[in-house]
Amino acid sequence: MKRINSQTDLENIRDTILRQRDIFTKNIRICNTGCRARKSLKVSVALSQEIKARELADTVAIKETGCHGFCELGPILVIEPENIFYCRVKAEDIPEIISETILGGRVIKRLLWQDPQSGPVTCERDLPFYREQKKHVSGNCGKIDPTNIEDYIVNNGYAALSKVLTTMSSNKVVDTVISSGLRGRGGGGFPAGIKWRICASAPGDVKYIIANGDEGDPGAFMDRSLMEGDPHSIIEGMIIGAFAIGASKGFLYVREEYPIAIEHLTIAIRQAEEYGLLGDNILGTDFSLSLGINKGAGAFVCGEETALMVSIEGKSGTPRSRPPYPAFEGLFGKPSVLNNVESFANITQIFRNGAAWYSDIGTQGSKGTKIFSLVGKVKNTGMVEVEMGTTLRKIIFDIGGGIRNSRNFKAVQTGGPSGGCIPISKIDMPVDYDSLREAGAIMGSGGMIVMDETSCMVDVARYFLNFLLFESCGKCVPCREGLKQMHTIMTNICEGRGEEGDMELLSELARFMTTASLCGLGGTAGNPVLSTIRYFKNEYEAHIFDKKCSAGVCKNLFAYEIDENLCNGCTLCAVKCPEGAVSGVKKKPHTIDIENCIKCGICFSLCKQEAIKVV
Amino acid sequence: MKIPIIIDGRMVQVEQGTMIIEAAGKADIVIPTLCHHEAVKPYGSCRLCMVEVEQNKQRRLVTSCNSPVDNSGMEVFTDTARVRQIRRSIIELLLARCPDVPVLQTMARQMGIESSRLKKKGDKQCILCGLCVRFCEEVVGVGAIGLANRGTEREVTTPFNTGSAVCIGCGSCSYICPTGCIEMVPDKLDPRLRTLTMGLLSLPECSSNFQCDSCATNGEFLNEMRRVVSEFRSLSEKTPS
Numbered sequence: 001m002k003r004i005n006s007q008t009d010l011e012n013i014r015d016t017i018l019r020q021r022d023i024f025t026k027n028i029r030i031c032n033t034g035c036r037a038r039k040s041l042k043v044s045v046a047l048s049q050e051i052k053a054r055e056l057a058d059t060v061a062i063k064e065t066g067c068h069g070f071c072e073l074g075p076i077l078v079i080e081p082e083n084i085f086y087c088r089v090k091a092e093d094i095p096e097i098i099s100e101t102i103l104g105g106r107v108i109k110r111l112l113w114q115d116p117q118s119g120p121v122t123c124e125r126d127l128p129f130y131r132e133q134k135k136h137v138s139g140n141c142g143k144i145d146p147t148n149i150e151d152y153i154v155n156n157g158y159a160a161l162s163k164v165l166t167t168m169s170s171n172k173v174v175d176t177v178i179s180s181g182l183r184g185r186g187g188g189g190f191p192a193g194i195k196w197r198i199c200a201s202a203p204g205d206v207k208y209i210i211a212n213g214d215e216g217d218p219g220a221f222m223d224r225s226l227m228e229g230d231p232h233s234i235i236e237g238m239i240i241g242a243f244a245i246g247a248s249k250g251f252l253y254v255r256e257e258y259p260i261a262i263e264h265l266t267i268a269i270r271q272a273e274e275y276g277l278l279g280d281n282i283l284g285t286d287f288s289l290s291l292g293i294n295k296g297a298g299a300f301v302c303g304e305e306t307a308l309m310v311s312i313e314g315k316s317g318t319p320r321s322r323p324p325y326p327a328f329e330g331l332f333g334k335p336s337v338l339n340n341v342e343s344f345a346n347i348t349q350i351f352r353n354g355a356a357w358y359s360d361i362g363t364q365g366s367k368g369t370k371i372f373s374l375v376g377k378v379k380n381t382g383m384v385e386v387e388m389g390t391t392l393r394k395i396i397f398d399i400g401g402g403i404r405n406s407r408n409f410k411a412v413q414t415g416g417p418s419g420g421c422i423p424i425s426k427i428d429m430p431v432d433y434d435s436l437r438e439a440g441a442i443m444g445s446g447g448m449i450v451m452d453e454t455s456c457m458v459d460v461a462r463y464f465l466n467f468l469l470f471e472s473c474g475k476c477v478p479c480r481e482g483l484k485q486m487h488t489i490m491t492n493i494c495e496g497r498g499e500e501g502d503m504e505l506l507s508e509l510a511r512f513m514t515t516a517s518l519c520g521l522g523g524t525a526g527n528p529v530l531s532t533i534r535y536f537k538n539e540y541e542a543h544i545f546d547k548k549c550s551a552g553v554c555k556n557l558f559a560y561e562i563d564e565n566l567c568n569g570c571t572l573c574a575v576k577c578p579e580g581a582v583s584g585v586k587k588k589p590h591t592i593d594i595e596n597c598i599k600c601g602i603c604f605s606l607c608k609q610e611a612i613k614v615v
Numbered sequence: 616m617k618i619p620i621i622i623d624g625r626m627v628q629v630e631q632g633t634m635i636i637e638a639a640g641k642a643d644i645v646i647p648t649l650c651h652h653e654a655v656k657p658y659g660s661c662r663l664c665m666v667e668v669e670q671n672k673q674r675r676l677v678t679s680c681n682s683p684v685d686n687s688g689m690e691v692f693t694d695t696a697r698v699r700q701i702r703r704s705i706i707e708l709l710l711a712r713c714p715d716v717p718v719l720q721t722m723a724r725q726m727g728i729e730s731s732r733l734k735k736k737g738d739k740q741c742i743l744c745g746l747c748v749r750f751c752e753e754v755v756g757v758g759a760i761g762l763a764n765r766g767t768e769r770e771v772t773t774p775f776n777t778g779s780a781v782c783i784g785c786g787s788c789s790y791i792c793p794t795g796c797i798e799m800v801p802d803k804l805d806p807r808l809r810t811l812t813m814g815l816l817s818l819p820e821c822s823s824n825f826q827c828d829s830c831a832t833n834g835e836f837l838n839e840m841r842r843v844v845s846e847f848r849s850l851s852e853k854t855p856s
Contacts (some may be wrong), residue, residue, distance in 0.1 A: 299765065478662055
């Protein structure tokens, strides 16, 4: 491959690739990252074999893409130019798709997504899940082949970099980021441009640019989807950042548990180097940057800025006390800028479309769009990108389709383990950095876990404390010892040993940790406790004083009972009970022997009459 | 360049870049700490030295061991209600972990803590301040011990929990330890060498956190430490292993 040495070279290459692609009349996009969990690789192989067997390879292009977002329905396959959206596709469906849709032009109804109200929907763009989203940053995910740089270049890739390197000074780049209003997407929400400015003006010849891809929140996968689905947008943003601060070496810190992300980023770096977009004299200019990938060994705390840098240095990942701030003394003691991978992908958008375009999106204090991973008891789970300021209701009910199994919404947990639980009363709250903070939660990196009435909020807080206790590095006293004590109190409450004063002690410890901890992990670890006490105090009181868990989660605090008016004596519960604790005669109401019941919940989930109650 | 700073209403002149904790010492204001020592780099793990700093009409909490004095007109408060509350909470938490450590008991008494309200009690002697580890690495230059594991499992130990091949037995870890949980005993095979064990207390309690004159945590102490270290180093070089 010829190196790209100027803006003109880049444009010529784009035209050449476009001309080569004119021959295809159809383009089949199939997710081959997240959907692998649902055997998309088999579908993909079947598709290539079928195309080859029918000698369609000259007219039908297959594109193995990153995540389409609607993970609930995987494997997902989209046929262009008609924009036909097929979901839950199996390898056996492929011959039919080729003969019916590709050759026959007919839509296969059973593979379409079914709207609960209006029936099947044919086009991807008409799905409510996509219609309400603003896919800018994740726009390429599911559209391009992440392992092929040409796909990225065709979609305006590296145009922003070329504009920056040929027409802008590093000061101008920093100013642009500041005026865009971009706030760091890793969770803290610190203005990215300010961070860049401090580092750019810090004394020293050697500086580093670092991307944080160590996404560790339970249930979060937006960074992963971005790294897997559009690695070049992150790399392009990093090169722009390196130019702005004057770095010639950069690191991508990605957790080991993301093999596809590492593979795609490795390929992307190699291809960018081959094309002269990375390495020495990028785009024929004087600017050079080399990028390396560091694999995290699975410690949640390494997502923290200073711990991540210490980890790259080869030491055990524990945060370092600030000051000195990393912008002055970061990696290897040199001025460093660390941003989340999503922040870098935002940077690419800012320079592709302009700071004014960017700052028009979003709210007063939070600009642009934000990617969330919408999971939990919601109908449509997946990766979602919305404008800042979109209400929770829109995300959960319009995009997410509401709560599963016609249950009721209880709370949404945002911001990962250090976030907070937001109740129904705040469902119309706009989602941005400041509103979330006011509500006692945080943006975090963008996890969103939806809970219904079968979730016990005390148990949820205990779960997150347990996670944090396991992941705390143990360096500072408030986090290490505070979490241990809070977890003990919380476990006592959940097991029926709660006492008067526990809630007050929990709040005191949580607030103390917030002010006194060394890093962000301890500094936000009190949030799950504080927000659940704030919004679900009645549940705590029921646990502590009445020894009751109405959600039926804390096993010591409830019992199952069969409502004899609803039970029709189908015997299903009696047959399935592993302890033989259900007895009764066929077609007569059954009863549960509380002494033998282990509260496994099998009868509860199986009963079609909903006759089994939590008491 | 010397700059003025106001600490608890008292003005002191210190070099720019001096850490607040040391500047306070110049004004005879003792800020309690369990993980800081002038011989090693600031670490900021015990959080006991937190103070309130007012700058540009904004008050915030900082750890005084790693926050340098600057000439922006900062004012420091080391004895506010917030600061006292944080200290009490830290001591209460540490006392729950290590109920039998004298230095913690003394501090608790001074702060008026009768007993810890926390239920989960430990039986540890080590508060994980990391002073021994940092001293061994930064002052002695050996790095025979380190902090292993994570969170509540964190502990000071040698690599792979086996006898250290690089320990020179200088005893600095034992000396620097604020809770006295590293003991020096004569080596069974070679009495000229000493072996370190993590065990019971070996140093007398010091009411001022080993920072009083008798503890000699000053230049003389450091020079003595270096002398002992080099002596042991040359001895261990001569001794065939």
